[in-house]
Amino acid sequence: MQSPDLNSLREFCNARRIMLCFNGPISRSLIEEIGNALRNYLEADRVQPGAAMDVFGIYIEMTQNIRHYATRMNYGEAEAAATVVIARDETGRHVVSAGNLVEVDDGRALVTRIEQLAALDKAALKQLYKEQLRRPRDTGQSSGAGLGLIDIARKASAPLAATALERPDGRSFFSLTALV
Amino acid sequence: MSRAIEMNDINIPGTQSIPSIRADYAAGLLRMAGDSYPENSFELFGPVIEWVEHYLEAETRPLHLDLALLYLNTSSIRAMMDIFDLLQAAHDNGRPVSVLWRYDRRNERVRELAEEFAEDCSFPFEISPTAIDHERS
Numbered sequence: 001m002q003s004p005d006l007n008s009l010r011e012f013c014n015a016r017r018i019m020l021c022f023n024g025p026i027s028r029s030l031i032e033e034i035g036n037a038l039r040n041y042l043e044a045d046r047v048q049p050g051a052a053m054d055v056f057g058i059y060i061e062m063t064q065n066i067r068h069y070a071t072r073m074n075y076g077e078a079e080a081a082a083t084v085v086i087a088r089d090e091t092g093r094h095v096v097s098a099g100n101l102v103e104v105d106d107g108r109a110l111v112t113r114i115e116q117l118a119a120l121d122k123a124a125l126k127q128l129y130k131e132q133l134r135r136p137r138d139t140g141q142s143s144g145a146g147l148g149l150i151d152i153a154r155k156a157s158a159p160l161a162a163t164a165l166e167r168p169d170g171r172s173f174f175s176l177t178a179l180v
Numbered sequence: 181m182s183r184a185i186e187m188n189d190i191n192i193p194g195t196q197s198i199p200s201i202r203a204d205y206a207a208g209l210l211r212m213a214g215d216s217y218p219e220n221s222f223e224l225f226g227p228v229i230e231w232v233e234h235y236l237e238a239e240t241r242p243l244h245l246d247l248a249l250l251y252l253n254t255s256s257i258r259a260m261m262d263i264f265d266l267l268q269a270a271h272d273n274g275r276p277v278s279v280l281w282r283y284d285r286r287n288e289r290v291r292e293l294a295e296e297f298a299e300d301c302s303f304p305f306e307i308s309p310t311a312i313d314h315e316r317s
Contacts, residue, residue, distance in 0.1 A: 028219050032197055035217075049287040053251055060217050060253050067219060130300075133261055147254040 018087040026082040031063045038086060047094075054155040054180045055094045059086065061148040062098035062176060069102065079171075089179070093157065099175030107164030107172030114176065117149060118159035125154045152178050190231055198224060199249055203231045208241045213248035216256040225259035232266050242276035243267070249281070250290055257293075264301055271303035278304040285309035 013021065019041050022034055038059055042052040063082060070080035083099040102110065120128065129150045153160050156178040164172040194200030199214035201224075210232065218224050235243060245267070252260065267277040279301070283290035291307060298305040 031219075036196065049284070050289040053287065053289045057251055057253070060251075064217075064219055064253065064255075126296075130296075133258065137258070147258070151254045151257075 016087050017089070018085055020084075020086040022082070022084045024081050025077045026063060026067065026080070026084075028067070031060070031067070034063075034084065035059060051094075051180055055086070055096060058096045058152050058155050058178050058180065059084070059098075061152050062096065062178075065148050066098060066100045069100065069106075073103070075101075083175070094180045095177060096180065097175060097177040099173055101167075101171045102164070102174045104164075104166055104170065104172045107166070107174045110174055110176075111162050111164045113149060114160050114162035117153040118161070120153070122154065125150060129154060152176075156180060190228060192224075201228055203228065205231075205235065208235070208239070208243050209246065210243070211246045215251045216249060217251060217253035218256070221253070221255035221259050225256070225262075229259065229262050229266070232263055236266060236270045236275065236277075240275070242278070243270070244277070245279045247279065247281040247294075248283070249293075250283075250287075252293065260297065261300075264297055267303055268301055271301075278306075280306045280308060282308050282310050 012018075020034065020038055022030075035056060039052070039056055042055060047055070063084060066082045067080070069075075073079075079101055081100065083097075085095075085097045087095045087097075089095055117125065117128075129147070132147045132150055135146075149160075158179040161177045162175065164174045166172050189205055190201055190203035192198070192201040194214040197215060197217050199212045199216045202211045203209075204211075210228070212228075216224075232243070245263075249260075264279070267279070270277050279298075281294040281297075283294065285291075291309070294307045298307060
């Protein structure tokens with residue numbers, strides 16, 4: 001077996017100011033543990049409590065959305081994986097990204113949805129958020145699905161960016177990035 | 181009868197992702213404090229919503245909520261909205277209900293979160309900053 005090239009992985013992460021990254025099947029407890037690490041880093045970096053809560057909240061909504069999607073689709077463990085990266089950009093803003101495998105149609109719909117949200121200002125996002133909050137829930141659905149994306153858009157300090165990369169296996173890799 | 185359940189107090193100790201929840205039936209008091217981001221918020225808040233519903237139906241005494249909630253994920257926000265809707269309906273029927281939401285004044289996000297709930301409520305809903313003295317320099 002070839003040993004992994006940790007040095008180039010390390011250089012990749014350092015060059016992009018990645019403070020935390022994860023790739024693999026993600027469980028409820030892993031979300032919490034990575035969230036703890038994130039909170040500790042933000043505190044050590046003396047990030048304002050409000051901004052730290054925004055970064056943490058975006059991370060939680062993104063990863064819980066991924067878990068809910070995988071559950072709804074009855075995905076197996078390997079398909080229920082997430083790729084999560086939290087970094088800082090050159091101006092010191094936090095970059096929160098998360099990606100997962102989705103059905104091609106869902107990937108396209110998600111990208112369209114994100115583009116719609118990206119065109120809205122904070123007041124329009126708040127109105128949409130309140131409407132979505134009042135919308136009747138599907139019975140038996142535990143998640144705040146739909147609301148999560150609007151919440152992420154509201155917490156972000158720049159429009160959200162999303163891509164869905166179609167793969168030869170008939171699925172897409174959806175990725176979403178928010179800046180705080 | 182369908183109302184066979186005994187209306188016990190609720191006493192859930194908080195964890196890092198679940199707030200502490202204490203419902204005191206005799207006192208007409210519901211306290212919740214801490215972060216709330218469980219994956220399935222319905223599991224957590226379902227019994228709390230039922231408790232509020234039952235209390236408001238069965239009693240004529242006031243109900244007070246004392247909250248020191250911090251971060252809420254969107255599914256917890258939905259559950260809180262359900263609770264505030266119950267309070268609003270009771271208030272509309274002339275019942276005395278009130279909310280006090282305490283927050284650390286260094287964290288504006290919590291105040292904003294509480295204010296967004298308060299916007300849709302016409303019963304007494306106080307949002308109160310708590311002084312943090314030990315951090316002052």
